[in-house]
Amino acid sequence: MSPPTVLFQVTAIGKSAQTLDATVRSVLYWLRRTPKLGVRYLLWVVMEPDGFWSSPDTYRRLEEAGAQIWVVPSDYETPLRTRGKARALEYASEQRRRLGLSVPWVWVYHQDEETCVGQDTLEGISEFVRDGRRFVGAGIILYPLDWSGTPSHVQELTRSYDDLRVLDSMTLPGNPTAGFHGSHFVVRADVEDSVGWDSKGYSPSEDLMFEIRVRARYGSVFGVLKGFAYEKGAYSLRDQLRQRRLWMHGVVHSVLHSRELPIRRRLTIAYSAASWASALPSVAVLVASVALKYGPLLVATSVFTGFIWTSMVLAYVEGHRLHDRYLRRDRTIPQLVVNGLAGALIDVIAPWYAFVTRPSLKDYIPKDRPIDSPTGTGPIPVRAVHR
Numbered sequence: 001m002s003p004p005t006v007l008f009q010v011t012a013i014g015k016s017a018q019t020l021d022a023t024v025r026s027v028l029y030w031l032r033r034t035p036k037l038g039v040r041y042l043l044w045v046v047m048e049p050d051g052f053w054s055s056p057d058t059y060r061r062l063e064e065a066g067a068q069i070w071v072v073p074s075d076y077e078t079p080l081r082t083r084g085k086a087r088a089l090e091y092a093s094e095q096r097r098r099l100g101l102s103v104p105w106v107w108v109y110h111q112d113e114e115t116c117v118g119q120d121t122l123e124g125i126s127e128f129v130r131d132g133r134r135f136v137g138a139g140i141i142l143y144p145l146d147w148s149g150t151p152s153h154v155q156e157l158t159r160s161y162d163d164l165r166v167l168d169s170m171t172l173p174g175n176p177t178a179g180f181h182g183s184h185f186v187v188r189a190d191v192e193d194s195v196g197w198d199s200k201g202y203s204p205s206e207d208l209m210f211e212i213r214v215r216a217r218y219g220s221v222f223g224v225l226k227g228f229a230y231e232k233g234a235y236s237l238r239d240q241l242r243q244r245r246l247w248m249h250g251v252v253h254s255v256l257h258s259r260e261l262p263i264r265r266r267l268t269i270a271y272s273a274a275s276w277a278s279a280l281p282s283v284a285v286l287v288a289s290v291a292l293k294y295g296p297l298l299v300a301t302s303v304f305t306g307f308i309w310t311s312m313v314l315a316y317v318e319g320h321r322l323h324d325r326y327l328r329r330d331r332t333i334p335q336l337v338v339n340g341l342a343g344a345l346i347d348v349i350a351p352w353y354a355f356v357t358r359p360s361l362k363d364y365i366p367k368d369r370p371i372d373s374p375t376g377t378g379p380i381p382v383r384a385v386h387r
Helices: 017-031 049-054 056-065 085-098 119-131 151-170 189-195 206-218 237-257 263-277 279-291 295-326 333-356
Strands: 005-012 040-047 068-071 106-111 136-138 185-188 222-224
Touching: 005 017, 005 085, 005 119, 017 040, 017 056, 017 119, 040 049, 040 056, 040 085, 049 056, 049 068, 056 068, 068 085, 085 189, 085 206, 106 119, 106 189, 119 185, 136 151, 151 237, 151 295, 151 333, 185 189, 189 206, 206 222, 206 237, 237 263, 237 333, 263 279, 263 333, 279 333, 295 333
Parallel strands: 005 040, 005 106, 040 068, 136 222
Antiparallel strands: 106 185, 136 185
């Protein structure tokens, strides 16, 4: 029997050429240095025309190195005229069907422009697809690339810890909570292409909508993918705020517009959004009660605030533990604490920023390291853990 094929698909706008180049080369590097994977592979980069023309020489060199570059035609339209990333994903799905790749022995590993892999990533993918009992596998994402210890970077540590909750929920029947990454997941090609990515208009939560569709059609077919993926956090508080705004709009969009979402899960996702939004009023009440020296209010809220603060500290501590071997020791503990509080404050504000502003298709979170960054301009190599 022939071994399964893994199609590594990087779907991106393409304007962060240095970052995308590092991502693609991480795949090529570890594929050639990880023996006995037991899979065949293809490597696709799917991007927008303006992204390609922002650095055509970079992408031509990647094609020479072994990647296939797919530029989504500017006039391409899906049947429902979806926009954003979903449009590029649907285009790639159509190309797979056209090339006869939508079959059970082909798997698609999805990467964003900054999703680097290590040897552990490839071994986890290989084990998952050769086992074949689950149709979709997702894993934990770490954020050590270009780490500089800024508030936004420190805040990302908590996302890796939260992945433990997301993965546990994902493997349960019905996935009772919200959360599904649009990168670092592998899915059987025929399963992905049977549900597709097309949706009416702009879908800011194409990843969550995809998970909902797969679950509605195939049931509990999700499993945990071993190995980490290695990504970058936002470089500025402004970019962090814009990124979180997109997430909140995505959650609200899925609650309001997904026909496949069961009522019970619709309520739990709505509750998750409401809980996130309640953080700012809670902080405001706490500050007001201290300023006004209103003790009874402090006593009444201390039960909840104590739990919340404990959970936040735990997320930072355990998130840092997950990242420990990958991070530079260039920040003191007091600096990390202060930056963590600043990053958390942005996440507190983000839902309300999302309620009063709207993301645009022109929104773009840059992933190439700023030229004036004190940490330099080259990518940090991924030191993968062999397991």
